[in-house]
Each structure stands twice: as C-alpha cells, then as structure tokens.
Amino acid sequence: QRESMPDLQAGSASDTRFAEGETEQTLTNRQGHPVTDNQNVRTLGSRGPTAIENYDFLEKISHFDRERIPERVVHARGAGAHGYFEAYGKAGDEPVSKYTRAKLFQQAGKRTPVFVRFSSVIHGGHSPETLRDPRGFAVKFYTEDGNWDLVGNNLKIFFIRDPIKFPDMVHAFKPDPVTNIQSNERFFDFVSNSPEATHMVTFLFSPWGIPANYRQMQGSGVNTYKWVNEQGEAVLVKYHWEPLQGIRNFTAAEAEQVQAKNFNHATQDLYEAIERGEHPAWELCVQIMSDDEHQELDYDPLDPTKLWDPEQFPFLPVGKMVLDRNPANYFAEVEQAAFGTGVLVDGLDFSDDKLLQGRTFSYSDTQRHRVGTNYLQLPINAPKKHVATNQRDGQMVYQVDIAPGQNPHINYEPSSLGGLQEAQQRGKEHEPAYNAKLVRQRIERTNDFAQAGATYRSLDEVERSDLVANLGAALSECRDVIRNRMVDHFTQADPEYGAAVAQAIEQSLKRGGSDSHVGTEAANDGMEIASELGH
Numbered sequence: 001q002r003e004s005m006p007d008l009q010a011g012s013a014s015d016t017r018f019a020e021g022e023t024e025q026t027l028t029n030r031q032g033h034p035v036t037d038n039q040n041v042r043t044l045g046s047r048g049p050t051a052i053e054n055y056d057f058l059e060k061i062s063h064f065d066r067e068r069i070p071e072r073v074v075h076a077r078g079a080g081a082h083g084y085f086e087a088y089g090k091a092g093d094e095p096v097s098k099y100t101r102a103k104l105f106q107q108a109g110k111r112t113p114v115f116v117r118f119s120s121v122i123h124g125g126h127s128p129e130t131l132r133d134p135r136g137f138a139v140k141f142y143t144e145d146g147n148w149d150l151v152g153n154n155l156k157i158f159f160i161r162d163p164i165k166f167p168d169m170v171h172a173f174k175p176d177p178v179t180n181i182q183s184n185e186r187f188f189d190f191v192s193n194s195p196e197a198t199h200m201v202t203f204l205f206s207p208w209g210i211p212a213n214y215r216q217m218q219g220s221g222v223n224t225y226k227w228v229n230e231q232g233e234a235v236l237v238k239y240h241w242e243p244l245q246g247i248r249n250f251t252a253a254e255a256e257q258v259q260a261k262n263f264n265h266a267t268q269d270l271y272e273a274i275e276r277g278e279h280p281a282w283e284l285c286v287q288i289m290s291d292d293e294h295q296e297l298d299y300d301p302l303d304p305t306k307l308w309d310p311e312q313f314p315f316l317p318v319g320k321m322v323l324d325r326n327p328a329n330y331f332a333e334v335e336q337a338a339f340g341t342g343v344l345v346d347g348l349d350f351s352d353d354k355l356l357q358g359r360t361f362s363y364s365d366t367q368r369h370r371v372g373t374n375y376l377q378l379p380i381n382a383p384k385k386h387v388a389t390n391q392r393d394g395q396m397v398y399q400v401d402i403a404p405g406q407n408p409h410i411n412y413e414p415s416s417l418g419g420l421q422e423a424q425q426r427g428k429e430h431e432p433a434y435n436a437k438l439v440r441q442r443i444e445r446t447n448d449f450a451q452a453g454a455t456y457r458s459l460d461e462v463e464r465s466d467l468v469a470n471l472g473a474a475l476s477e478c479r480d481v482i483r484n485r486m487v488d489h490f491t492q493a494d495p496e497y498g499a500a501v502a503q504a505i506e507q508s509l510k511r512g513g514s515d516s517h518v519g520t521e522a523a524n525d526g527m528e529i530a531s532e533l534g535h
C-alpha cells in the first residue's frame with residue numbers, strides 16, 4: 001500500500017518517540033521539540049525586546065497566521081457527518097443491474113461508507129443558517145471502485161442552464177462590490193434578465209427556500225446523469241434524497257425568530273442529533289428516462305431548470321443513507337472536504353447537460369486553489385481503496401503512491417521495468433455518437449414559465465401566501481424596470497401568480513417598502529458615483 005513520508009525516512013533508527021521525562025501528553029512543537037515554556041517569549045531581560053531566534057514562538061505564530069485557507073467561493077458555510085449507504089439491489093421493482101453496473105448498488109444490504117456536507121450558498125463561513133438560499137447536499141461515497149461524489153442541492157432544479165452564466169449569477173447574488181451589502185435589487189436585476197430562473201425563484205421565495213434544518217430537507221442531484229449497464233447501454237437518470245425524518249421548512253417569520261437567537265441552528269441540530277444517537281437517514285430514489293431527446297416532452301431532459309414529472313417518471317428507491325458519526329475535527333474533515341461532479345465510478349456517467357459539464361471543470365479547479373494540489377491525499381478526500389498513480393510532487397506531498405512490488409524509480413507508464421500497468425476494461429464502454437456543428441446556441445425547448453406556474457399552483461395556501469408576500473417585499477426594493485419584468489414573468493407562469501405578486505408589491509410600497517432599503521440606496525449611490533466618473 002501507500003507509504004507515508006515519515007516511514008520512508010525512518011531508516012533503521014531505534015525507537016525515539018519519547019525523550020527522557022516525556023509522556024504522550026507532553027507539549028511539543030511540530031519539529032518534536034518539547035516546549036518547556038508556552039507562556040513567555042524569549043526577551044532580553046523581562047521587559048524585552050524579543051529575540052527573533054525564538055523558534056517556538058515563530059513557529060507557533062506563523063502557523064496561526066496561516067490557519068485559514070480560502071473559503072469556498074460558494075457554499076462556504078457547511079456542516080458534515082459520516083455514515084453509510086445501504087443498497088436495495090433494485091431500482092423500484094427491477095434489478096438495478098438492468099440500468100447500471102455500478103457495484104455499490106448491486107447487492108441488497110451492501111454498505112458503502114459516505115461523508116456528507118450540507119451547506120448554504122451565498123454568504124461566508126459564519127453566516128446565519130436561516131437565510132433564504134438553496135442548501136447544498138454533497139455526498140462522497142467511498143466505493144470499492146473509488147470515490148463517487150453526488151454534489152446536489154435541496155431543491156430539485158437550478159436558476160440557470162448554461163454554465164457560462166454562473167459567475168455573473170453568483171456576483172449578482174453576493175454583496176455589492178463597493179458597499180459589501182447584499183441587495184434584492186442585484187438579485188432580481190439578474191433574475192429578471194434570466195427568465196429560466198422563474199421556476200427556481202418560485203421555490204426559493206416560498207418556505208422551500210428556508211429548510212428548517214439539514215435533517216429535514218430533501219436533496220437532489222439536480223443535473224441529469226447517465227447510468228450504464230454491463231452491455232454499455234445508457235439511460236438518463238436524476239437522483240433524489242428523501243429524508244426519513246420528514247420535511248420541514250420555515251416561513252420568513254419563523255426564520256426571523258430562530259435567527260434572532262441562534263445563527264448556527266442547523267449545524268447544531270445535526271451535530272446534537274447524531275451525538276444523541278438519533279441518526280438521520282435518507283432514501284435515495286432515481287428517476288429514469290431512455291437516453292434520447294424526448295421530443296414528446298415540452299422541455300428538454302437535459303435542462304436543469306425543469307422537474308421530470310414523477311407521474312411519468314416515478315421515483316424508484318435504490319438505497320438508504322444513514323449518518324451516524326460526527327467529524328472528529330471540523331477543519332480537517334468538513335472544511336477540507338472536496339466534492340466534484342466529475343468524480344464518478346464505473347457504471348455512472350455524465351449526460352450532455354451543459355451545466356453539469358461546466359460544473360465538472362469548476363470543482364477540482366477551485367479545490368487545487370482552495371486546498372492545494374495534493375488535496376486528494378487528505379484522508380477525507382482519499383479513496384478508502386488501493387491507489388497507485390504516477391503523480392508525484394507538488395505542494396504538501398504527504399505520501400508517495402507506490403504499490404507493493406512497484407519499482408519506486410519508475411514514475412511513468414508504459415514501462416518494462418516494473419512500473420504500474422493499466423487496469424482491465426470492465427463492461428462494454430458507453431460510446432455516444434455525435435454529428436453536429438460546434439455552435440453557441442440555446443437549447444430549443446426553453447419553456448421557461450410553464451413549470452413555474454405548475455409549481456405555484458402545487459403549493460399549499462400557507463406556502464403560496466408566504467411566497468407572494470416575500471416576493472412583494474423583495475421586489476418593492478427594486479426599480480420599476482426590474483419589478484415589471486418579474487411581474488411579467490410570473491404572469492406568463494400563471495396570471496393569478498403575476499396579479500398576486502403585483503398586488504403584494506403595491507401593498508409593500510404603501511407600507512413604505514420592506515425594512516431594508518439599504519441595498520437599493522447604495523446601488524443608486526453607486527450609479528451616481530459611476531456617472532460622475534464618466535462611466
């Protein structure tokens with residue numbers, strides 16, 4: 001197996017783990033030097049000045065100076081837990097092998113260890129967990145074939161369908177670059193110019209936009225993936241997590257009450273439940289479609305702003321996940337965890353969903369920057385199976401990927417001198433064929449409003465009135481051009497929806513708008529400043 005660097009260097013020295021008088025509890029620095037005084041820096045006389053050769057102090061303070069790594073650019077606030085996934089061996093009533101050869105799903109009762117990270121999206125690492133925001137639901141499966149990451153959200157759809165829009169979207173949702181204040185006007189400015197977001201906004205401004213905690217929320221892979229069977233045949237698949245604890249969301253008023261008292265409530269709820277032995281569990285369901293364009297549908301199956309009608313494409317249970325262990329250290333496990341949509345195992349594949357393909361570049365790219373080149377060597381990210389690569393060096397190498405019997409001089413392939421060899425191909429490769437021009441084009445069936453209307457009508461009375469009130473308050477902070485465009489989009493979704501939001505805006509304006517005008521005023525100031533500067 002892999003060898004760690006200290007072992008490589010140990011040579012034949014006798015056991016030197018403890019110096020005379022030391023126990024396992026003796027404080028040392030990172031060089032192993034016993035620290036005899038952790039209260040006083042070395043100074044010339046008791047009143048100073050300090051001496052710069054004071055290695056213990058310099059090491060301690062300079063490590064402290066580097067305690068932070070960059071936050072995730074999105075999903076910075078999170079909570080994690082360990083557990084396992086248990087397969088049913090079936091997809092609904094059919095053997096799962098009909099659709100996928102992925103080993104983790106095949107046998108009923110087979111358990112695969114998992115690590116899950118839940119998160120909110122827009123604000124920083126210590127922001128309140130009551131904010132209106134999608135919630136991240138990222139699962140790392142440590143399978144016998146290597147890791148599989150299912151990086152999802154609580155909501156089943158997304159704001160946009162083209163990855164080139166993602167950085168602009170996140171900029172609009174994050175605080176103003178001048179004032180550092182988040183504003184509804186920035187948010188709706190972008191959204192009103194992106195009609196495909198109407199459906200997501202309908203969920204987000206209802207109580208579904210504030211899950212009560214992490215244990216009682218759903219999860220979804222959102223994007224369309226593929227499953228591939230032994231014959232290399234593929235189907236389109238969407239993944240959904242259903243909480244066995246039930247679902248609970250907050251209205252705006254409920255969220256405000258919790259936020260006034262506790263801005264860590266979701267992390268605390270998850271941690272304390274697991275400590276109490278109440279282990280949250282979710283059932284994993286899939287929706288399956290044949291792998292083609294489905295021209296009979298009024299939407300494109302590769303469009304992540306759309307739901308697949310569960311009547312037509314039923315939820316098929318394939319297994320269950322239980323979270324039963326808290327991380328031993330938040331930073332080492334939760335903060336350094338790195339999930340990515342490219343991390344698939346044999347039997348699972350990408351679809352042509354453009355958003356998914358854009359994401360797949362983004363995750364490992366940011367992680368090389370955020371955590372470091374060798375982020376996959378960290379225990380939380382490393383597979384729990386045999387790894388043998390010819391990757392070497394880079395910042396923070398912790399171990400060298402040398403297999404038993406491998407010639408350590410040979411860090412390349414092919415070789416006749418005892419290096420690593422390629423693995424056997426498993427089942428038949430799935431080989432989709434293409435005959436198309438390289439273009440910049442939207443998909444044909446955008447149909448941006450119909451499902452937003454259906455979702456509006458599917459909400460219950462409390463959810464719908466919360467949605468309308470929340471939209472009314474938020475849009476009353478926006479300029480007419482934005483407000484009117486949003487009302488037009490809601491009207492196209494459902495005339496009653498548009499009329500209700502228009503009325504809620506009027507009411508909110510009569511009351512003097514919602515209590516936070518700061519964003520709008522600041523943005524106005526910004527425009528004045530920009531025009532003074534001649535922009």
Ligand code: HEM
Pocket residue numbers: 071072073074075078117118119135136137138151152153158162163164166220221222223337338339355358359362363366367370
């Ligand atoms: C985190 C990019 C869409 C779910 C992230 C991160 C980036 C990113 C750069 C930070 C990762 C890290 O620092 O480790 C993108 C891009 C998208 C996109 C470019 C669209 C083009 C989505 C969608 C979902 C999603 C549609 C939901 C299905 C998540 C989750 C995390 C995350 C759950 C946090 C993972 C964790 O807990 O570490 N995303 N994202 N993202 N994204 Fe996305």
